[in-house]
Amino acid sequence: MVPFVSKMTEATYFILAALLEAPLHGYGIIKRAGDQSGGRVKLAVGTLYGALDRLVEAGLVVLDREEVVDGRPRRYYRITDDGGTAVREEAVRLQQAARVVTGQIAVMGA
Amino acid sequence: MVPFVSKMTEATYFILAALLEAPLHGYGIIKRAGDQSGGRVKLAVGTLYGALDRLVEAGLVVLDREEVVDGRPRRYYRITDDGGTAVREEAVRLQQAARVVTGQIAVMGA
DNA sequence: CACCATATATCGGATCCCGATATATGGTCC
DNA sequence: GGACCATATATCGGGATCCGATATATGGTG
Numbered sequence: 001m002v003p004f005v006s007k008m009t010e011a012t013y014f015i016l017a018a019l020l021e022a023p024l025h026g027y028g029i030i031k032r033a034g035d036q037s038g039g040r041v042k043l044a045v046g047t048l049y050g051a052l053d054r055l056v057e058a059g060l061v062v063l064d065r066e067e068v069v070d071g072r073p074r075r076y077y078r079i080t081d082d083g084g085t086a087v088r089e090e091a092v093r094l095q096q097a098a099r100v101v102t103g104q105i106a107v108m109g110a
Numbered sequence: 111m112v113p114f115v116s117k118m119t120e121a122t123y124f125i126l127a128a129l130l131e132a133p134l135h136g137y138g139i140i141k142r143a144g145d146q147s148g149g150r151v152k153l154a155v156g157t158l159y160g161a162l163d164r165l166v167e168a169g170l171v172v173l174d175r176e177e178v179v180d181g182r183p184r185r186y187y188r189i190t191d192d193g194g195t196a197v198r199e200e201a202v203r204l205q206q207a208a209r210v211v212t213g214q215i216a217v218m219g220a
Numbered sequence: 221c222a223c224c225a226t227a228t229a230t231c232g233g234a235t236c237c238c239g240a241t242a243t244a245t246g247g248t249c250c
Numbered sequence: 251g252g253a254c255c256a257t258a259t260a261t262c263g264g265g266a267t268c269c270g271a272t273a274t275a276t277g278g279t280g
Binding site: 050 | 226
């Protein structure tokens with residue numbers, strides 16, 4: 001029973017979105033989420049690691065590899081196929097929600 | 111200090127969206143939010159009245175009028191100018207968030 | 221030497237969602 | 251007549267989540 005099927009928080013969404021292009025470590029996710037949102041989303045570390053644990057448990061993200069740079073560990077996370085599907089579905093829901101207010105009902109594909 | 115400026119929950123967004131066209135009473139908001147989201151959003155009553163109280167307190171929604179139908183009270187809520195601005199801004203944020211994943215960077219206006 | 225960016229991790233307060241519950245009326249079905 | 255459902259409002263409490271504070275550690279900059 002995978003969660004995130006009908007609802008996803010903003011933090012979770014941007015974490016998955018940040019991982020779409022390439023695996024990243026925690027701090028890298030925070031920075032990329034900030035970049036991708038135009039500086040609007042500032043993930044707190046407490047938010048990140050909690051959400052990351054839930055995503056790993058749900059199978060939407062997996063631990064890719066661990067590196068040690070300057071004595072500090074770096075844990076890279078990778079998005080799974082399920083994670084990619086989930087974040088793309090969420091993007092569609094966000095777009096549909098936006099259209100309710102913007103009034104753009106253009107039903108291009110389906 | 112008006113909240114909802116940088117973040118708005120899904121429930122709050124759909125409540126405001128439901129009120130854009132005309133004032134509605136609580137139960138009417140629940141039904142319209144369900145319609146507008148294609149049946150996806152099912153506001154629980156506990157969610158509605160809690161969120162409604164916060165919105166009134168924040169000045170995004172006001173009590174429009176009270177009616178009594180069949181001995182049952184009906185309390186109509188109306189969205190304010192601030193509420194309209196807030197929900198339109200949120201719609202833009204949702205669209206921008208969706209674009210992060212869908213890749214549509216079409217910068218039409220600004 | 222102080223401070224900041226990088227990097228991970230945990231804890232607890234605060235916020236919010238939402239099902240359960242309560243109350244009340246009118247219509248439908250059997 | 252009684253069971254059930256839609257309508258309609260309201261409250262309570264559990265659970266999920268966010269997030270600032272805190273802790274620990276290293277290397278670079280002023």
